[in-house]
Amino acid sequence: MTAIEPDDQEEKPLDPAMESVRRKMVRLQIVSGAIMFVSLMAVFGAVVYKTMREPKETASTAAASGVPSDAPLAATLSLPLGFKVQSTSFSAGQMLFFGETVEGTRKALVFDLRTGRTVADVTVAGN
Structure with a gap:
């Protein structure tokens, strides 16, 4: 075997550069x-925050629409006397009733299922 010189073992100081x-x-x-x-x-903090946080319900769940999961929702809407419903629509927990009153005035009534009351009474004017 080759012998290693002892001065090769010592580290030489580096030049200043x-x-x-x-x-x-x-x-x-x-x-x-x-x-x-x-x-x-x-990253670890974000992962822990996401896992420890209470999950938020999505809009597609029944709780988001205000309908309880254990029982059906019961509500009563009193339409004006003689109101003829021409069409209805439902969206985001609200029902729209479009029709005519006895006097022939066209109206749109919006009923909110969560609050159980009429939230809008719109008279539709036109020809």
């Missing part, structure tokens, strides 16, 4: 490591 580059590289490595650590902690 290389020592400056080495210091900059060490500083860059420490800053990069700190940034990566902070980013990783932010």
